Amino acid sequence: MTKLYTSDESSADQVYQRLRRLLIEGHYPPGSRLVEERLASDLGVSRTPVRQALVRAAAEGLVQIFPNRGAVARSFTIDDLLEMYDLRALLEGHAAFLAAQRITPDQLARMEAAAAALEDSLNHTFARREDEVHFLVEQNAVFHQTIAEAAGNQRLIAMLNQIVAVPLQFRSFYWYRKEERQISNFFHRSILNALTLGDGDRARAMMREHIFYGRDVLLQSRRAESAAVASGEENEL
């Protein structure tokens, strides 16, 4: 996948990549302060590149910067999540529509492989649950990113990368139960089918449903959890 708007290709861009990773994977949990000097020593560099990475992460929405008061790992309210899923459905649906007319056999094969891997994994057992989630997220990313790539709109790719950059902590909910994974797999097959036939409308419709289904699973498990934590609960994820 070509990278258009990445400001760098190497070196101090790594600081940004590492920070991003740390944020997405849940170190520095949502709401926690990101003191520059601490990040700097954590990452083994000075404050200067850290600052740039923070500015960039803020532009992407991963952190919030308050003037003279520093950066905070972004926390998400339920409304935020709803907004993001709404846009994801719009953008990925559009990507699927566009992809139907331009996707190459090679790209279809890649998606096919990812879909198959996700199906097979239902019968595998992983050493650690962590490994399993990692694998699932990975294969799922291949599936979705290939569609974005096939859509052939660089800006669209950039926007999707932004909106999907939500702390994984939330996305792992998807993969909790077997039944939901089966349904997700079914959607993957429907989408693949529509793309193979070049049916853009159907590809878009299935993609939208797929994403809304994911949203509902997430919100449901979220609600269940916050109910378990009992009352006095914030609306924050």
Place this chain on the structure above:
Amino acid sequence: MTKLYTSDESSADQVYQRLRRLLIEGHYPPGSRLVEERLASDLGVSRTPVRQALVRAAAEGLVQIFPNRGAVARSFTIDDLLEMYDLRALLEGHAAFLAAQRITPDQLARMEAAAAALEDSLNHTFARREDEVHFLVEQNAVFHQTIAEAAGNQRLIAMLNQIVAVPLQFRSFYWYRKEERQISNFFHRSILNALTLGDGDRARAMMREHIFYGRDVLLQSRRAESAAVASGEENEL
């Protein structure tokens, strides 16, 4: 309009705002190198805040940063423009759809006023053509931003701000001929009408047409111009 992802609210954020303005208004034309020290002295600050502004502008797509080789004001190919208009139609169409269900009388009044101002301006003469373009761009922005605001999705607003941040030099083409302005005004009325009636589907359809029409006008005048410049022409805008 609430600002969600602006990393600052003041001070050195001004450097960014000023840089952004310079870029959009065509100083530092597309393709020109943005040497940090020069920008710093132009803006009366040191390289440090300039660098941050550049990183941010790069995240927004206004400049490209090449590692160890500095920043360049982004130039746009025709394909880039097509991609952007495609996304604009998607996002603004969606915004119009959402707005139809939530727009307030106050917001409708604001749009109404902007539409009327654009219509009246057809019979006015301005001191300088520059003033006219500025006025038209302004009123048009009010119209479109109010819809985004009424849609009530912060991320959507942020994305639209990004995608509309194209050097004005291109957008001024819109306003060249009287006939085209009349048609634009007609679209504004149609959209307003649909929003007033709460008809989201129609609002979306009209918005999409409105944007595609603008795209076509731009591309046409662009083609005319590059033909005039004669052969040996780049595909760059």
Place this chain on the structure above:
DNA sequence: CTCTGGTATATTGTATACAATCTTTCCAAG
């Protein structure tokens, strides 16, 4: 006991210095 004000501390914001890297120039060899 609470509130106000002021000082100390922590942290951010900016400038500057220096190191790393790229670009240009110029000269010599082919």
Place this chain on the structure above:
DNA sequence: CTTGGAAAGATTGTATACAATATACCAGAG
């Protein structure tokens, strides 16, 4: 005349120092 390559110059990348600002803590008045 072209090509290779080394040195000089320009510019970016990073670290550090200091100034500006916010926060925490404590004392004293009410």
